[in-house]
Amino acid sequence: MQFFIEIVISGILSGLMYSLVALGFVLIFKASGVLNFAQGAMVYSAALAVVGFIDYGLPMWLAVIAAFIFMVIVGICTEKFVLGKLVNQPPITLFMATIGLSFFLDGLSPILFGNEVRPIDLGIVDEPIQSVMELTGIGISKLDLFSSGIIILLVILLALLFQYTKVGRALRAVADDHQAALSLGIPLENIWAIVWAIAGFVALVAGLLWGSRNGVQFALSLTALKALPVLILGGFTSVPGAIVGGIIIGVSEKLAEIYIPPVLQDAFGGNFGGIEGWFPYIFALVFLLVRPEGLFGEKHIDRV
C-alpha cells in the first residue's frame, strides 16, 4: 500500500513536469492555433542557454535572464520568419513547420552553447524528505516537491496574467476571435510574439527543473514527446486540462511501468521494461476513441 502511494505521488510529481511542457503547447495553440512541436526543442535550448551562459562566466541569475532573452528572441524570430509567412495555411502545415523548427533549434543551440552534458544546480538536492520518510515511510524527493511548487506557482502566475492584464485579455480574445483581439488595439503579430515569449519562459522553467534533475542533455528535447499524450488527454486548449492530463499520464505510466512487465514476463519471459515509452500514447489513444475532444476541449460540428 505504502509502496503504491509512493508510486502515485512520484507519478503526480513527474506528471506535473509533463504538464509544464504541455503548458507551453497550450499557450501557443490557444493564441495562434499552432501545435508547436518545437516546444521540446525550446526546453532543450533554454536549458542549454543557461548552462552555456554560465560556462561563458555569467552568474546563475544573470545566465537565467540572458537565457530568457535568448528564448524571447527565438520566439520573435519564429513568429517573424516562420509562422508569419505561413498565415492561412492548414494547421497541419504549421505543425510540420514546427517540426522543422525543432530540428533547427536542436542543431543551433549545441553549436552556440556546447553539447556536452552539464548539470544545473538549483541548490536543492534530489533526496527524500526525512520527516515525511520517518512519519510515513514514503520517499518524496525534495527536488520534485520544489519543482511542483514552482509549477503550481507558474500556473497561478499565468492565470493572474490572463485574468488581470490587458495583454492577458488580448491573449484570451485572440484565442476565441482574432477580430475581437484587434479591437483591443493590439496587433496580432505582437500578441503572438508575446505568446511565444511566454512559451519561451515556460520552456526555460521546464528546462531548469528537468535539467537540475538529470542534467542538460538532448533528452530534454524529447520532453515534447512526453507532453503530446498529455495534450490529447487534456485537450489542446485547456490549461487545467494540461495539469490534470499531466498528472493522469504521470501516475498511469508509473503504475503501468511497475505492474505490467511482471505479467508479461510470466507470459513470455524476457525483460519488458521501458513501457512508459509508449504507454501514455496508447492510453491517450484509447481515451481519444471514447472522447475525441479530450477532457476539457470543446466539441464542434462542421457546418456545410
Added chain:
Amino acid sequence: MLYREAGQFKTSYKSDSQIFPILQDRIGMVILIAIAAIGVPLFASEYWLNAILIPFLIFSLAALGLNFLTGYAGQLSLGSAAFMAIGAYATYNFQLRIEGIPFPISFLLGGLSAAFVGVLFGLPSLRIKGFYLAVATLAAQFFVVWCLTKFPWFSNNSSSGVISAQTLSLFGFTFDTPASKYLLVLVIVSGLALLGKNLVRSSTGRSWMAVRDMDVAAEVIGIPLMKTKLLAFAISSFYCGIAGALYAYCYLGSVEPDGFSLDMSFKILFMVIIGGVGSILGNFLGAAFILLLPIFLDIALPFISQILHLPIPSSVVSHIQLMVFGSLIIFFLIVEPHGLARLWQISKEKLRLWPFPH
C-alpha cells in the same frame, strides 16, 4: 524546347489518360529506365550501389508509402519507420519459420502484416483529425518498436532484437552481389511505383484526394470516409512494409528495432515534404535530396572550414545538418509547398512553351 507536341493528338481516352501523354516524355522515361537497369549495374562502383543507390530506392519507396497517406489522403503520419520495421521483422519470421518459402511471398506477407497493423492504428482516424491523428501515429512508432525489442520471439531470441537477414535466392539464383541486390530493389520499387501511379490516377486516388481536400463534400458525393481512409492506411503501410523488408534484406543485412526510430519517420516525412506532397516523382526527388545532402555537407563543410580557417568538429557538422534539414523544411513549406516535384513540373512547362515565357 525539345518538345515537338504538334501532331500528338489523342483519338481515345486510353491514349489521353496515359501516364506520359507526350511522346518526348515517354522517350525520356525509356532512356532513364535503360540507364538504371543496364548502365548503372555495369558501371556504378560498389560504394555507389550499396551506400547511395540502394538506400535511395528503398527510401523512395517508403516515402511513396507515406505520400499515399499524407500527400493524397491528407492524413499526417509520424510512424512510417514503425511500419518499415514490421515489414522487415515479419518478412524475417516468414523466411525463418516457413520452410522453403520463396522470398517474394514472404516479402508480400511482410507487407501485408504491416498493412494490417497500419489499419489498426488507422482506426482512430475515423474519429480524430489533423495532429490529433499525427500524435496517435506516434503511438504506433513507439509501441511497435518496443514490442519488437521486448518480445524475443520476433527476433528469434536474439539479444536486443537484432535480426540478420537470410540471403535471398530464387530459382537457384542468390542475390548476394551489390549489383544483383540493386537490380532486385530496382525492379520491386519501380514496379510498386507504377502500381502506385495507377492507383492515384484511378477512382481510388480521386477519393483519397477528395477526402483530403474537403471530406464533407467527399461524403456528400458518396465516398465512404471510413473505407477510404483505412484503405489509405493499409496501402501506405504495405509500401512502407516492403521498403522495410528491402531495408533489412538488400541494404543493411542486419537490423535492430531501434534502427527504425522516430528520426527515420521524420526523415521520410521530410522526403515527402521536400520532394512534393501528392506526387509520385516527388518521392524519388525527395529521397535523393535528403540522402545526398549529408554526404554533400560532409564534403563541403571541411572545405569551407579550410577557407575560413576555423575548425569544424564532427559534432558540429552533424548539428549543422540538423539545422539545414530544419530550415529546408520550413523553406519548402513557405516557398514551394509542393516541393521539388512542382519545381520540376514548372521547368518542364517552360520547356514546352519555349521560346515563349508563358
Added chain:
Amino acid sequence: MNKAVNSLTFPKLLLKHANAIPKRPAYREKYLGIWQVTSWEQNLDDIKKLASGLASLGFKRGMNLAIIGDNRPKLYQAMVAAQSLGGVPVPLYQDAVAAEMIHVLNDAAISFAIVEDQEQVDKLLEIKDQIPTLSTIIYEDPKGLNDYVQSFLHSVKQVQLLGEVFSKEHPEFFNTELEEGKATDLSVILYTSGTTGKPKGVAHTHQNFIRAGQNSSEFDKLNYKDNILAYLPMAWVGDHLFSFAQAMVTGLTVNCPESKETVMADMREIGPSYYFAPPRIFESLLTQVTIRMEDAGAFKRKLFELAMAHSKKVGSDILDGKPVGFLDRLKYAFYNLTIYAPLRNALGMSKIRVAYTAGEAIGPDLFRFYRSVGVNLKQFYGQTETCAYVCLQPDGQVKYDSVGIAAPGIEIKLADSGEVLVKGVSVMDSYYMRPDATAESIDANGYFHTGDAGILDKDGHLRIIDRAKDVGKMGNGKLFAPKYIENKLKFFPFIKEAVVFGDGKDSIMTFINIDFDAIANWAERRHIPFAGYIDLASKAEVYKMIGECIDKVNVDLADDPVLSHAQIARFLVLHKELDPDDGELTRTRKVRRGFIAEKYAPLLDALYAGKTEQFIETKVKFEDGRDGSISATVRIQDAKSTAEHA
C-alpha cells in the same frame, strides 16, 4: 482517261477510297475531349444512311440541299449524300444573320436544309414563312432542341435511322442513284459574297472541282497521308477546294476543331501537314508571337532576335533550295533547334509541308517571316467562279508580290484594260439561274472575266494590283488603284483596315481602321491611358504613329513608276471597327468601298472640305443582334507627300 474523268463524280471518289483505304481516317472531329475518327468505310456507311434517309423524306435528283454550320464531318457528309442522289449542296455562311439567308435560300429554291445546331435552327424558323419552298430542316446537335415539336424537324440520327430502313427496302437504290451521276452534273452552288448587289450562286460541275482538286493536289504532291484543318466557312470556295474537293480526290484527312475558341489549340494538337489561312490570320499569329516574346527574359529575347535576323538573311533561300554557305547553314540549323522548330511547334506548324494564303495581298515582311522560319507558305489566286484555282506559286520560285504562274489546265491572258481573263478546267458552269450574269462574265471564247486588274512579269508570274472596276481615273486623268494603296497600308501591323477614296477627285483620302489589340498593347507599353476603342482611335499619339505609316507609304508610292502621283493627302482614324454585320465588309472581309463612302459621307466630305474634325453618328449591330448607334467626333490629319521620282 477522258472517258474516266467524264463519268467521275465525288460520290464515286467516295466509293473508291472506301475500297482502297477503308481504315484510313476520312474525318477527325474534336468532340468530348478526344479526336473522334471517321474512317472512309464508316464515312461511306454514314453517307449511305444519310442519303437514303433524305430520299425517304422526299429529297430528289435536281433538288438543292442547304448546309449551314461550322465545319463538321456530318455536314461534309451531307454534301456527298446530296450529290449521290443527284442533288446539289448549297453551303451558306453560318455566321450570317437570318435575314441575310433569305435571298440565298429562295434563290436556290431550298426545300431541304441540314444545319448544325439550335442556333441555326432558330434562324431558319425565324424566316421560314418567307421561304415557301422550305419543307424540311435536319439538325446535327440535338442539344436544346428536345422540346421543339415541329414535325418538319429531324435530327441527323433520326434521318439515318430512316435511311437504314429505307435501304433495307431498296437495297440497290443508293448505288443506282450514285451511278447515274455524271461529271457534268452540278456538284455545288457557292454564293459569292458579292462586294456589290445581291449574292449570285456560282454553279460548278463535278468535273470542275474534281479537276481543280486533282491538278492542284498533283501540283503539291498531296496524298491520303496528309492532314488539313477545316476551320474556314464551308460556304467559302477555298474551304470547298481544300477540305472537300482535294480531300475527296486524294483521300487526305479533314480535321474539324472542337469550337471557334479552340481552333489554335486544336491546330497545335493536330499539326496539319497542309494548311490554308487568309493573311489576317497569319498576321494575328505573328502579332501574338511578338507580343508574347516581349515578356520573355533578356536571354531568350536576344536569342530570338539573332535567330530572326539570321532567318531573314538565309531562311527563304534555304527553303527554296538556293545555294547557301556552310557556316550559315550551320547557324540556321542551330537556330532551327533552339528557335524556329519550337516556334513552329508552338504555332502547330511543325508538320506543315505546304501552306497557302490568298484572298488578300499579304505583306512582304509577314510572308517572308513564315518562309524564313521554315514554313513553306505560298500564295495562290482564284475566285469562287474558278474553284479558287487559277494561279499557284511553285515550290522554289516564290515571289511575295506575285500570285504565281498559271496553274495546270489553266490559261490566263490580260485584256487591254489589264483585266485578268481565265480559261480552263476550273471555270464555272454558270451563275445559278442567271444566264444574263453568266453571259456578262464568260465571253464567247470561254474566257472568264475575273474583274481583277493584273500584270504578268517576265517569268509569267501574275501580279494583281486591284479590282479592275476600282482602277479608276483621278481628276487629273491619272491611274487610281485604291486596293493597291490599301494593301500597302494594311501591311503595317497597327492598321487593320484602310479605305482609300479618290476616284474622279484630285486628291486621295483615307479612312484608317486601327488594329485594336496591337495598338492597345502599344499604348499600354507607353503608358498611354485610354477608355475603349473610340477613345484610343482618337488619341493624338495614335494619329501621330498612323501618320508616320502613311508617310512611309507615300515615300514608297513615289518610287512606283505607275502610281507615284497617287499619294495620300489626308486621313482619319475611324471611331468604329468595320464589320461584316454592319455591311461594311463582305463575309470574307473585303471592304465595300461604295457602301462605306455613303455610310460615312459626312466624314468623306469633311476630308475633302479640309476640316480638322467632324462629328458623326453611326448605326451598329451589336453581337446579340440588337441595333444601336455610336457617335464620336473624329479628328482629321494631313499626310506628308513625297516628291515624285518618276
Added chain:
Amino acid sequence: MTSRTTQDKDTVLKLENISLSFGGVNALTNISFDVKEHEIRSIIGPNGAGKSSMLNVINGVYHPQAGSIYFRGEKRKQMNPAQAARQGIARTFQNIALFKGMTVLDNIMTGRNTQMKSGFISNAIWVGKARDEEELNRQKVEEVIDFLEIQHIRKTPVGKLPYGLQKRVELARALAAEPSLLLLDEPMAGMNVEEKQDMCRFILEVNQQYGVTTVLIEHDMGVVMDISDRVVVLDYGKKIGDGLPDDVKNNPEVISAYLGTNH
C-alpha cells in the same frame, strides 16, 4: 431524357414535421413539404432562415431530432450523406466545396465515384477492368462537360478558375452522378448577370433534358419566380409559405418577412 411535356407528378420526397436544433438553438421547427417528380422546387427565405440546414437534412448531413423523411415513398432511416448519394441525391454547396487540389476533369470524375465499382487492386493493375471502367465514365463526364460548355477548362486545376466557373464545375460534379434528385444551394450567389443567365439556362436544361428533380435555394427573387414550379418560404426555421410562385409572391407573411430583412 424524359421531357417536361410528359411528366408524371408523383412525389419524390416528402418531409413531415422536421425539427432540427443545435445545442438548444432551433434551426428548423416542425417543417413539412414535398417535392414532386421533375419539378423545380425552390426554398427561399431571409438569411439564417434555415434553408441550408433544410438541404443538409435532406441529404443526411444533419439528423433531425424530430420528423420523418419519405424518399420515393419509403420512410428513410437515419443515413449518412454517402448513403443518400448512393440513393441518387446529389447537391452543390453555398460556398463552393470543390476539391481544390484536383483538375476540373478529376473533380467531375470524382462525382461518378458511386458508379465506379472496380476495387483498388484492379485500379493498381489498371490495364483491363479498371481502365475500361475509367474510359466509360470519362465518356459520361465529357458529355456533362460538353453540356455545361466547360471544354476549354477541362484540365485546369479548379483553384485557378474564376468564381462563376467554379460554381459551374460544382454543378457538373453533381450532374456527373446522374442524380434523380438534385439539391442546389444558392447556385447563383455572387454571380454577375451573364453568369446568372447561363446558370439559369443550365438549371432549366438539366431539368428538361434529364428530367432531374431539383430543389433550389436562391436569394435572387426574380430568378426563383422565373424558373421554379413551386416555392417554400422559410423564416427563422419556420415555414411561412408554400405554393406556386405567384401565390407566394402575394402572401402577406412572406412579404413582411422580406421587408423585415434588408434585401
